[in-house]
Amino acid sequence: MMHTKTPHLNSIMIPIAIWLVFGFAGIAKSQGPVFIGSPDIFESTLTKNDIKDIFMGKKKKWVGGKGITLTVNDQTDIEKTFTKAYLRKTPAQFINFWKYQIFVGNGNLPKFFTDENQLIDYIEKSEGAIGYISSDPPKEKKVKKFIIAD
Amino acid sequence: MKKILFTTLILTLSYNMVYALDTAIDIHGFVTQGFLKSTENPFIKDTKDGTFQFNEMGLNFSNQITDDLHMGIQLFAYDFGDAGNDKISINYGMASYYFRQWLILDVGISKVKSGFYGDTRDLEMIRPNILLPMGVYPEVYRDSLDSAKGIELKGSYRPDLIDLGVISYCFQYGIIDISQDTGIGKGFSHEFHINAGYSSADKAPNLVLCWETPIPGLRLQGQYAFLGYNLGGTTHDDAFWASQKTKVLEDIEDQALKDYLKENLIVGNVPVDIDGDFEIITCGMEYTRQNLVVTLERSVSLQDFDITLYPGLKNAMPPNPETEPWKNTVLGYYYMLSYRISDWLQLGGYYTVFYPDTDDKRGNHINAEKGLPRSFAWEKDSCLSVRFDFNRNSCLKLEGHYIDGTSQINFMNDQDEAGYDDINRYWYLFAAKFSFNF
Numbered sequence: 018m019m020h021t022k023t024p025h026l027n028s029i030m031i032p033i034a035i036w037l038v039f040g041f042a043g044i045a046k047s048q049g050p051v052f053i054g055s056p057d058i059f060e061s062t063l064t065k066n067d068i069k070d071i072f073m074g075k076k077k078k079w080v081g082g083k084g085i086t087l088t089v090n091d092q093t094d095i096e097k098t099f100t101k102a103y104l105r106k107t108p109a110q111f112i113n114f115w116k117y118q119i120f121v122g123n124g125n126l127p128k129f130f131t132d133e134n135q136l137i138d139y140i141e142k143s144e145g146a147i148g149y150i151s152s153d154p155p156k157e158k159k160v161k162k163f164i165i166a167d
Numbered sequence: 168m169k170k171i172l173f174t175t176l177i178l179t180l181s182y183n184m185v186y187a188l189d190t191a192i193d194i195h196g197f198v199t200q201g202f203l204k205s206t207e208n209p210f211i212k213d214t215k216d217g218t219f220q221f222n223e224m225g226l227n228f229s230n231q232i233t234d235d236l237h238m239g240i241q242l243f244a245y246d247f248g249d250a251g252n253d254k255i256s257i258n259y260g261m262a263s264y265y266f267r268q269w270l271i272l273d274v275g276i277s278k279v280k281s282g283f284y285g286d287t288r289d290l291e292m293i294r295p296n297i298l299l300p301m302g303v304y305p306e307v308y309r310d311s312l313d314s315a316k317g318i319e320l321k322g323s324y325r326p327d328l329i330d331l332g333v334i335s336y337c338f339q340y341g342i343i344d345i346s347q348d349t350g351i352g353k354g355f356s357h358e359f360h361i362n363a364g365y366s367s368a369d370k371a372p373n374l375v376l377c378w379e380t381p382i383p384g385l386r387l388q389g390q391y392a393f394l395g396y397n398l399g400g401t402t403h404d405d406a407f408w409a410s411q412k413t414k415v416l417e418d419i420e421d422q423a424l425k426d427y428l429k430e431n432l433i434v435g436n437v438p439v440d441i442d443g444d445f446e447i448i449t450c451g452m453e454y455t456r457q458n459l460v461v462t463l464e465r466s467v468s469l470q471d472f473d474i475t476l477y478p479g480l481k482n483a484m485p486p487n488p489e490t491e492p493w494k495n496t497v498l499g500y501y502y503m504l505s506y507r508i509s510d511w512l513q514l515g516g517y518y519t520v521f522y523p524d525t526d527d528k529r530g531n532h533i534n535a536e537k538g539l540p541r542s543f544a545w546e547k548d549s550c551l552s553v554r555f556d557f558n559r560n561s562c563l564k565l566e567g568h569y570i571d572g573t574s575q576i577n578f579m580n581d582q583d584e585a586g587y588d589d590i591n592r593y594w595y596l597f598a599a600k601f602s603f604n605f
Contacts, residue, residue: 066325075323075333076268077234084234105383107458109507112559113293116604120290121278122239122259125193125231145234 050090050099050149052163053137057083057144062164068103071147073114074124079145087127088136088148095133095151196226199291201600207591208576211248211306214596220246221600223289225258237263243289250310250350258289258314269322276316280337280375282449282464283388289313291602295505295515296552297566298598302499302519303449303466305575307350317341317370333379343368345396352398359474360403361439369395369444384455392447397440402476404435407537415489432486433479443472443493458507465500496525513554521546523574542592546572561603568596 052063059081063071070076077085090096093108100111119126130136133150140146141160154160201221205214213220222245229239243258245251261275278286282303287293298306323335345351347363356363373392380387402408412434419425451464475490501519508514522528522545530541552566573590 070268070325077265082234084231107507109510110455117287117290117293119195119229120197120225120227120241121286122229122241122261124237125229126195
């Protein structure tokens, strides 16, 4: 009886082990984005709702009254991850949303960057700017990394 | 010539904008060119032969003056058969002051909020379909209800303690320019057989409440708008007013007086004044799940007017004016679905219904009283569209409509009775449109 059970157990355990190794690796790879802001921003922690309100143009000022400058990381993978996880939109819906805003007079278009380093440089040098990147920013960059709370 | 200059200006700025991204003023614009072809009935002028009189162009300039103050202006021109004719107007021009997330004040000319998508009518690039569902967004009202001059309060609120989603509002109060040459003016002139001499609207309140529910992707919206309207001119000397005269005489019991009035009462080419209001109530639901968007929306317009006729008498002092109340309820709704298959391909479709008079959905009254084909009492439009995105800045859309009913074509074409014999209940409409924006 044992002879019949052991191979059966292995046939279950091996795929599970594979999934644990590669599945978690996949999850870890798809985690993110990392939210960064200009060093002059007072807030250190933002909720997911804050992120949604900011990137959907509802919240336009930081706690101290400084205006929020939006940047968008226009690299396909990270943009897709960000819009899906935080805004529940596709990148196309997100772009259309902002086109709607500018053509009905509800504000300016966020600044789009296809180069993540340029985005980090812009946020470092700007006031009240926020954006998202695919991994932690370089240590030499004076940008704030936000803690994201539920 | 204006059209060429305006298009050139947009394209030039589009080119130069690449070198001016870091300037303080944001510049954006769009150009669209469409083609319409209908079978059986003219949707707008010349669509039976196919027409290119179906385009838009817009150019806006905006600036975040301070952290609180934003200003912007958009020039706009469009052509839609006899409407628009590429005349440049201000689509919006306003200053927006941000007090709090829940309180933003806009002053100036702003786009009129109307249902989920009313203010996107000019913005071809952001929706899957070419024509908005006409049950709730009749094309005939386009030139009347696009922009308003006045103030707008808006904002959104997200409760902290409990997850109720987001509640947002928009309250507009201002003047809408409704001249006798706009769709509403033409519609009323057509309805009451009038040569309009004046047309004006009162200051109109418009309130929109939207709830982005805690259920991801689901939002509900309600709207209430009130619009006082006055139109006047002279009556046509035609069968319509002759029949009104006959109705009035039927109620007179004194035969001698009846005979006298039949001979001497004049109701053609006399002054008439129509004064009253519209109440518009719209509610809807939109559900988005990844690439799928489903929308249901319904709109009711209650029309309550007094019609004052100033009749004449042959060789005598005119009698006192007669005022008759006129009430009507317009109903429209639609079901819409769109799905984005890939970055370059999106499919969409909707079914929309429009009744210009809910008491006459089968057209019995319109047929018996006005001699119009019954199909003028409804319009049921089934639409399928496909959108091809070349890149983020340009797309092509193709669209087909199968339409049962003709209730909206009479306003659009100033259709006279002589042409009614050529009207068919069932007909097709095809549309194609290129759209470019930056």
